[in-house]
Amino acid sequence: MTTTYRYFSKSVWLAMGLLAIGLLVVLPILHLGVDKHSSLYVSSYAITLIGKIMCYAILALAMDLVWGYAGILSLGHGVFFALGGYAFGMYLMRGIGADGVYHANVPDFMVFLDWKTLPWFWHGTEHFAYSLLLVVLVPGLLALMFGFFAFRSRIKGVYLSIITQALTFAAMLLFFRNETGFGGNNGFTDFKRVLGYSITAPETRVAIYMLTGLVLLGALLLGRYIVTSKYGRVLAAIRDAESRVMFCGYNPVSYKLFIWTLSAVLSGIAGALYVPQVGIINPSEMSPANSIEIAIWTAVGGRATLIGPILGAVLVNAAKSYLTVSFPDYWLFFLGALFIVVTLYLPHGLMGLLSALRRKITGGWK
């Protein structure tokens, strides 16, 4: 097959490099080094917004790996994202120390519950490294367990989608309870410091922002490495004709399980980067509606293109930030129409549209 998608053409590499420099070098300088009243100054609102959208882009990339390359449409990636966020949020909550409203040794919401000591699963969360381990392990293990049972019994397609939706729904209900020990409705918020640095200081924010950008870049390169490898080829074959791959002597379970778990871990990392920038994590991140939105970012950009989902996440979330402020009544109409239009008219997303346009212009496949 000569028509495989190329990762990536020279112009795409160039654009990505320029974008990376712009986002990771120029913007931070314009935020930190430029006077606040200068017209070149980049506000902290912009930094936070872009940082947040980059977290979403990581999430969309994770979704692309499972949906685009393995054909597993997950409607429950929000749970992995939120679990990563909660894992790192625990560290941030411990970082508040006795500076909370009640000056207690436990987080404020535990004071409400009249808990005097931390529950067992909070032990060790004051260590940064341990919380990073949790960020990876908790979503990873959940995905591994869930995926093992689901793929082993060959659940796929819509069934799997519905069950992942039930998974995130159940997790949301669980985290809404105060007794679960994660702050109930309100979740975690009011963070003070990370690694001893104030979390509201511009330098800290920029550091987390740049870290997010680097993770996104790394995830993109990792994704490229995976999908162009032999493993990636088998995965795509499983997506297109699972039975045939099985007849050829492959066992699809481990292939699917690996990409599924990796995707969950990526989502968890995205969540962990998201929480310190946004300053809050609560169970609504696990709502089924949030998870299904991730799918539309991926679909808008174009599945199985790696770069498309990032584009989709950026465009949809930029539109969301704009519309929810300027035309709050129309945002859901827009989002709903996006779901319909993209599935009906843009099955390959924007990337598909772009390559179709280019084919028209150059008159051939490039």
Next chain:
Amino acid sequence: MTRSAIYLCCIVLALLSLPARAALDAGQLSKLAADDNDAKVAVVKYLASHPSPEAEAVLTAMDNDALYQNQGRLLIVRGDQAIDAATLQALGPVPDSAESIIVNNRLRGAVQGALSAFKLFSSDLATRLKAARDVKQDPRPEQLPLIQQALAKETNAEIHQDLLLAQASIQISSSNEAERLAAVKILGATNNPEVRTKLADMLIQNNGQYNEASPVVRAAAQQALKSIDLRISLARAAASLFSGLSLGSVLLLAALGLAITYGVMGVINMAHGELLMVGAYATYFVQGWFKTHLPQHFDWYVLAALPIAFLAAAGVGMVMERLVIRRLYGRPLETLLATWGISLILIQLARVSFGAQNVDVANPSWLSGGIEIIQDVVLPWNRIIILGFSMAVLVFMSFLLSRTRLGLFMRAVTQNRAMAGALGVPTGTVDTLAFGLGAGIAGLGGVALSQISNVGPDMGQGYIVDSFMVVVLGGVGQIAGTVYAALGLGIVNKLLESWSGAVIAKIVVLVFIILFIQKRPQGLFALKGRSVD
């Protein structure tokens, strides 16, 4: 004939049962004229324990603020005439110097409690029954003489039983061992939680001493407790079984439409919950129309709403099918996303046109209230009727599927589209109609939901996960499976709920379904043989 004779007897007996005429102690009464509220309450207790027409007259007057005092003498004022409170003799016009006796809330409560016991002598059977219920519910020691008098005269078995329980509830604290024993033996039949506490108290040891000294009474108390607890737990179990069935019927209504669109047609419709919402808003609309145009027939608006909700939801469904779903047949994941988009649009439409708040849909009178099986355990009418309604919808649907031409075509198209088309079945139209049918049934579910839960733009979202679980558990393409799955899930959910709380119950059920699908990906009732693929 005999019945009226019995009534007559009752009335005569009731009249006879009025306590003997005895003037009240004027010394006691005069305390009512004082300002001391404790003393006043004591007088009310005295009146309650000395039943007589005078006592009743005084209490009634106090309740109506018609009791006055003139120089230490108590008067009951009727119109402009005064009556002596102690003897009920007419005294002529009300003197100008008469002052009203102030009845504060605490005193009024005592007065009304005392008066309720006097109703035990009413000639009206219903009034007596209600009075007996009241004293059974809230027995007061000062009412004991009244209750005993009434007990001696009462002929109605039900009232008699209630009075016996009330008497026993008071006598359980008696100092006489024989009375206590008799009371405890009767109290096995009570449902009053306070009395149960008293019985349990008897068996508690304090410094090596039982609160109840007599071992005979203790044994009887143990026996009584056992029978009370057994009865209460039976009633509770029946109630939670019912609420499970009720939840199951709601799930069934939500899932039946899905059983057609997803189960039979294989279209995954994430906007199904919003079709429920369309039905509920149609009910709201019809209710508003009845309020302005046919207020005298308001009770029947729910029936009128049924066809309208069906047509509204079916219309929305058919438009959806024609414009969107039709283009996505065979691409289930895309259908899922597109219908999710439709659901967002429908939610926002409802929000823009009816407001983001829940709207008010009232129960008609025949759907309010309920049947009380024991005290505090009520089976509400709206839930009972919805249980029946869901069965009716089920019958309607299976009739359509198995006995009509449309049902035949639907089954033909789903089994072999090409062959059905070749034989002249208009497959495209059948698809649209079938989807409309599934949507319309969701609309009917919406009418039912509007009677038991909130009607708002987001109401459909809560049902989508549940109803897919029902269809998945029941097995695709299986209407019978859907029924068993819905009722089973409802009952399991409610039973777990009473044991572990609502949220945990829901999570346990979801986890169970996830595990269940591992074992049986085809659902509870899998298709076998050639129809599998």
